[in-house]
Amino acid sequence: MAWTREEMAKRAALEIRNGYYVNLGIGIPTLVANFIPNDVDVTLQSENGMLGMGPFPFEGEADADLINAGKQTITELDRTSYFSSADSFAMIRGGHIDLSILGAMQVSEQGDLANWMIPGKMIKGMGGAMDLVAGVKKVVVLMDHNARDGGIKFLKNCTLPLTGVKVVDMIISDLGVFVIENGTATLTELASNVTINNVKEKTGANFKVDENLLFL
Amino acid sequence: MSKVYKDATAALDGILSDGMTLMVGGFGLCGIPENLIAALRDSDIKNITAISNNAGVDDFGLGLLLQTRQIIKMISSYVGENKEFERQYLSKELELEFNPQGTLAERVRAGGAGIPGFYTKTGVGTLIAEGKEHKVFNGETYIMETGLKADVSLIRAWKADKEGNLIFRKTAQNFNPTMATAGKITVVEVEEILENGELDPDHIHTPGIFVQRIIVSRDLEKRIEQLTTRPKEAV
Numbered sequence: 001m002a003w004t005r006e007e008m009a010k011r012a013a014l015e016i017r018n019g020y021y022v023n024l025g026i027g028i029p030t031l032v033a034n035f036i037p038n039d040v041d042v043t044l045q046s047e048n049g050m051l052g053m054g055p056f057p058f059e060g061e062a063d064a065d066l067i068n069a070g071k072q073t074i075t076e077l078d079r080t081s082y083f084s085s086a087d088s089f090a091m092i093r094g095g096h097i098d099l100s101i102l103g104a105m106q107v108s109e110q111g112d113l114a115n116w117m118i119p120g121k122m123i124k125g126m127g128g129a130m131d132l133v134a135g136v137k138k139v140v141v142l143m144d145h146n147a148r149d150g151g152i153k154f155l156k157n158c159t160l161p162l163t164g165v166k167v168v169d170m171i172i173s174d175l176g177v178f179v180i181e182n183g184t185a186t187l188t189e190l191a192s193n194v195t196i197n198n199v200k201e202k203t204g205a206n207f208k209v210d211e212n213l214l215f216l
Numbered sequence: 217m218s219k220v221y222k223d224a225t226a227a228l229d230g231i232l233s234d235g236m237t238l239m240v241g242g243f244g245l246c247g248i249p250e251n252l253i254a255a256l257r258d259s260d261i262k263n264i265t266a267i268s269n270n271a272g273v274d275d276f277g278l279g280l281l282l283q284t285r286q287i288i289k290m291i292s293s294y295v296g297e298n299k300e301f302e303r304q305y306l307s308k309e310l311e312l313e314f315n316p317q318g319t320l321a322e323r324v325r326a327g328g329a330g331i332p333g334f335y336t337k338t339g340v341g342t343l344i345a346e347g348k349e350h351k352v353f354n355g356e357t358y359i360m361e362t363g364l365k366a367d368v369s370l371i372r373a374w375k376a377d378k379e380g381n382l383i384f385r386k387t388a389q390n391f392n393p394t395m396a397t398a399g400k401i402t403v404v405e406v407e408e409i410l411e412n413g414e415l416d417p418d419h420i421h422t423p424g425i426f427v428q429r430i431i432v433s434r435d436l437e438k439r440i441e442q443l444t445t446r447p448k449e450a451v
Contacts, residue, residue: 130318
């Protein structure tokens with residue numbers, strides 16, 4: 001059984017360490033916030049200009065001046081600070097954020113990432129993704145292993161325009177976990193009842209299998 | 217000389233021209249200068265190059281100026297919420313220059329600070345880097361980006377005093393303070409104008425030197441794009 005979105009988010013939450021400053025992307029990465037253990041002290045950054053992001057507001061208490069990067073209404077915490085977009089990206093580009101978890105359309109075995117445009121179709125724009133992958137210390141991609149039509153997403157080389165070159169450190173998909181180091185991808189964990197052959201059939205990238213592969 | 221104007225139309229009088237470059241603050245619909253955008257739509261100014269992180273939605277924010285075809289070029293990082301934008305872009309009525317959000321913010325910051333160019337790692341090896349100068353620092357490759365300036369910056373703040381010192385509120389700050397520095401003329405709309413001395417000088421986000429004209433917003437809608445809430449827990 002492949003992992004559900006919740007199980008993927010839960011696995012990604014294990015990458016968050018005590019004291020980390022973390023930026024979560026839109027989509028499945030947003031779910032990760034729900035699975036951060038209570039004893040892990042983490043500060044969430046929202047690139048529109050906020051550190052210390054709180055949960056969604058109670059009904060009737062939403063504030064139009066308080067949104068996250070996905071334009072959703074949110075709340076502040078005791079530790080919260082607000083700042084300009086320029087300061088926000090000084091944090092991101094200056095290497096002050098510990099971890100970025102974001103979605104992808106394609107990832108290559110070298111860790112190239114494509115997630116901002118499909119030529120010929122509408123291009124929505126990269127937003128802060130190029131800055132995040134260039135500047136954040138660790139970049140984790142959280143994505144379905146294959147596209148809805150079964151298309152391969154983890155490839156030898158990306159075919160879509162890139163967001164960054166050799167920037168992805170880890171992929172968490174519904175089939176398992178890959179670590180990418182020095183241009184080489186290694187399968188380190190498998191979702192329950194998924195076999196290495198299942199993964200190979202659904203992957204275009206070359207990858208090694210970790211000798212201590214975990215079956216989860 | 218007073219910086220306070222009676223309304224948005226008065227505040228824009230004499231500073232608009234066809235083909236001008238405009239910066240507009242805001243992130244999505246949060247912290248956008250609603251009154252100033254509406255007054256611009258009601259003007260007959262055309263061929264605007266607009267520098268703004270987003271393009272609004274179909275019927276609000278900069279979407280209003282796309283409906284009237286007053287914008288011919290946008291410099292933005294994300295425009296995914298606007299169908300009319302998509303239509304005009306695909307039919308080549310509208311020119312678009314995508315900038316990574318941090319590059320856009322830094323280009324504005326640099327422009328306002330008199331810095332003509334800078335190097336960044338963001339976008340190296342992507343379409344964004346094509347045609348740009350590459351330079352290696354300490355073994356890593358960077359690309360050169362240029363500073364941006366505008367003829368006029370339109371921004372929104374929370375409070376101003378009559379000198380034009382500004383305070384922003386929560387995430388409505390976003391691009392506003394930086395764009396205030398990069399406009400040859402910066403016009404701000406605020407929820408409240410106070411007498412000089414009523415704002416704590418230690419709490420000013422934007423010093424008044426960056427602000428030339430001030431109005432009080434009327435009938436601010438403050439539209440929310442994605443209302444997300446949770447139910448009140450039973451006590």
